[in-house]
Amino acid sequence: MNRTTPTATLISPAQLLADTKRPMHTPAGLVGDTPLLWIGAPFTATGRGFWSKLEGHNPGGIKDRTALHMVRAARERGQLLPGAPIVESTSGTLGLGLAGATYGHPVTVVTDPGMEPLMTGLLTAYGAEVDLVDTPHPTGGWQEARRHRVEELLAVHPDAWCPDQYNNPDNVAAYAPLAHELVAQLGRIDTLVVSVGTGGHSAGIASVLRGFFPHLRVAGVDTTGSTIFGQPAAQRLMRGLGSSIYPRNVAYDLFDEVHWVAAPEAVWAARRLARDHYATGGWSVGAVALVARWLARTLPAENRIVAVFPDGPQRYVGTVFNDAYCREHSLLGHLPADDPDEITHPGERVVTRWTRCTHITDPLAPAGRPASDIHALAGAAR
Structure with a gap:
């Protein structure tokens, strides 16, 4: 019987290593240069989708x-x-x-x-x-x-x-390299979707990208019960986004809209991502993905959307991905609405489900003073 022996193309070791990361002497060298993954159907509508920046590929997360x-x-x-x-x-x-x-x-x-x-x-x-x-x-x-x-x-x-x-302010400055990675990876970005907690990565990424893309749309993602964007404080189950205080690193003037997402909605999205795309995370990732999914459906098809996924799923095996925990906290069986509820001002009413607002204010700003002025004064005082 004749047997064909495959022949390998001879290439140099330098060519083999051209696309690999260099060996690192310290853990710090492992941070950054995280990948982008396209999230499309079935998580999104057919023919629509968004890019996800997988910060869970850092050793500890974003x-x-x-x-x-x-x-x-x-x-x-x-x-x-x-x-x-x-x-x-x-x-x-x-x-x-x-x-x-x-x-x-x-x-x-x-x-x-x-x-x-x-x-x-x-x-x-x-x-x-x-x-x-x-x-x-x-x-x-x-x-x-x-x-x-x-x-x-x-x-x-x-x-x-x-x-x-x-x-x-060093918390904000730390994320300029992430923004530069996005520009190098995609070339053009039209919409950025980011969770908001301390305000560091949302301000750091958005401020740099706005310099490249003046018409960039920025959608902030918060959790119900958080005070950051002017809602009253309430008990919060989700960790990693939201706050019961008012971090001065939040750059209110950079946001075009804010979405508050409830815990059951974030759980649904995180679990659906895991099943459909083998890339997911915890509360922040679920909330951000839910908003990006809606924007991918409602914005023009050519709009290039990037969602920042702050971490991976590992730390959430006992919460978001644990059926007993989710049943205990009534987190299962809540299919999110196709569209968010809408309010015209953050103080209009207390929100308990996914809700959107395009009027952004700094809750600590004196009446009549723009959020951009307050943020500039806070930065000067640091």
Whole structure:
């Protein structure tokens, strides 16, 4: 029997390695250059879709970028001395970044009972100390309680440094490379969809992209019960987006619209993405994907939409992707509406389901003063 022997085309080792990442000497080298994935049917309408920036491909998620940048900048300015402790309030993702970007600094993460056991385990494994607050602040909720605990720890350790991700402008500056990656990967971007929590990555990415694309449309994604865009504070199940305080890094003047998404709607989208596209994440990813899906259907077909997925699914195996947890919190069986509800002003009424508003205001702005002026003053005062 005749047998054909396949012949390989001889190429040099340099050619074989041309499209691979270089070996890295430090974990910091693994951060950035994350991939884009097209999300189309069946998650979206046939013939429509959007690009997703998969920040879960960083070792710890999107906040690896800001952890590295804030620590490096503080060291260069002499604010963080060699070997000094780092203390920060976080729901988890920034803690992972800080633990990996310590340059020899001990890290204390101040969090609350809502942190997933898997995240607590990872932080401990990476050498961080987890400090748990046990009582929410009466008006500022868990976030304010965590910030008060950070102040207590800083008073006990005067050499310690707090990144203050909610107000530190380095949190914003850290995301310029991500914006540059998007420009290099796509060439043109018409619409950006981003979750909003501390305000860092939404402000950092959108401000740079606006410089390239002056007509860029920016859709912010918040959660019901969050105060960021002027809704009253309420109990929030979702972590990673939303706030019970008013972070000064939120650049209100950059947003064209805001969408509030409820937890069951985010769960539906995150699970549907996992089943249909093998790329998903937690609360923020589900909420962002739901909004991007709607924009892909309602905007012109040629509009190029990018949605930033801040992390992957791993930390959510006990929540978003756990049937028992979801049943306990009544998160299953809630198919989102085809279109969001609409309000004309953030204070029009309390929203409890996916809702959209195109009138953006800074809740702390004096009456009659544009949000852009307030944001500029806050930046000058930092």
